[in-house]
Amino acid sequence: MKILVVDDEKDVQVLFEQRFRKEIRNGEMEFVFAFSGEDALIYLNKHEHEAVLILSDINMPGMSGLELLSHIKQKYHKPPPIVMMITAYGDAENFNTAKELGADDFLTKPVDFTLLKEKLKPTS
């Protein structure tokens, strides 16, 4: 199970690697990181046939999470990867837009890792 995390905050990588260290060690999950929407698209183009779950922040400079989402959902007709969006607390507008664009699931900031683990487990 490969998970692509998209966030402009670089420390997210360390955080995820530590939070999921057991799963990474067990080989249950593999994490890839992209620090912008553009980087994420480049990665996806290079690794087109990998089954990937995407976990993306919305608020990023340059291409936003929402733009990335619409790119992915338009481009990958079958089978489109699962995309989970991370929205800021109480941001109903972004939530609704993401839902319309076809986001599969939502997480609110600050990310509750216990909840995230539960959500990721059935898919792996």
Add this chain to the structure above:
Amino acid sequence: MIVVDLIIAILIVRYLRKTLQTAVLLPAWDKILTGVFFISIGLLAADIFFGRRVLFLQWGGHAVLLFLLYILYSKKEFKPARSYMIAIFPYVLVRLTVDILKTFFNSFYNTLNNYADAAILFAVIWLIAMLVINKKQQKALAKEQEKRKQEEEQNKITVLIKEQLEVQVAERTAELTKQKEELQNTLHELQSTQSLLIQSEKMASLGELTAGIAHEIQNPLNFVNNFSEVNTELIAEMKDEIEKGNFEEVKALANDIADNEQKINHHGKRADAIVKGMLQHSRSSSGQKEPTNISALADEYLRLAYHGLRAKDKSFNAAMKTDYDQTIGTVNVLPQDIGRVILNLITNAFYSVQQKKTLRQAQGDNSYEPTVAVSTKKTGDKVQIKVADNGNGIPQSVLDKIFQPFFTTKPTGQGTGLGLSLSYDIIKAHSGELKVENKEGEGAAFIIILPA
């Protein structure tokens, strides 16, 4: 001859009384003169009736004339009339001498008879000439006096006018003073309004920042919370490993915990810096320049402005390009003031690219990529901060107005029109320059140049 003597005496008395106005000014002398006048008349009448037969008449005439000469010469009251003395003196002298000679030295007199007649004639001519000159002088004097009187009159009028003018001037001055005070009050009001406006401009830009600040604080706080949670987990794990005696693993865990502590510290400080920056921004300038890392300042405000704008308009996004010259070190500035300028320029840049994007999208064109670039550079003894955008640029028609206070292209209520004007003042106060590079339709770049 006695008739002539007496007529002269009468005339002189008349003249004196008239010209010296003795009736009013010298009443005592007037009585005496009146007496002399009537004595002369009496003598004259006696001479006409009795002729040469009465000898004393002759001496009476002399006495009257001598008396007149005497008072003219010795009394200071008659000083103004001394010219009569000069006029009659030769006549009186000649006549008296002639009569004395005639009476007492008749034989001697007879030899000089012709000379005596000539002397009398000369004295008479002298007398007439002097009287004429006198008359003329008096007329001239009277004229002069008249003139002086008129002048005095004129002066009185002038003084009166002057007084009136002074009153008017005083009134006007009072009026002007009042107006000046009113103006000064108005100026004070304007000055306090201006400082209020500056404060409200600060507050407005702070308002724009609030959402950005919230976002900027939320992120580091999330990290602090997350990493400290991770550390709790790691410590629990470490205890297990200690129990098991697996010290290699314990060491690795300890290293992770230490790394995480650093992260916690880093993000805690980040949040701290943002709050401090916000406080500084709202505070009035302390007036103290301090060594400031210009690049860090620019970056801080770039992020704040970006997130602030994002919070207001969720559909908006822009790429941010940064290029900071790490060799700059620190520059002595008022950080909150320079920060406000940078914030203002960046906010303007974002506004511009946002406008262009909206316009392009309305035209069905999605290819435009809004970009705002912030860079710092050190050149010689100058440091430059450049904020460039690829928006629509500034229309040539308003380019020379952008630094004017209250000039804004934004709709009413959206901009105070003070941003660039205040920015310009702040940079001037730092002995720097605020320049603009503009290509209509392609974007604008604002460049702050500060002495390093």
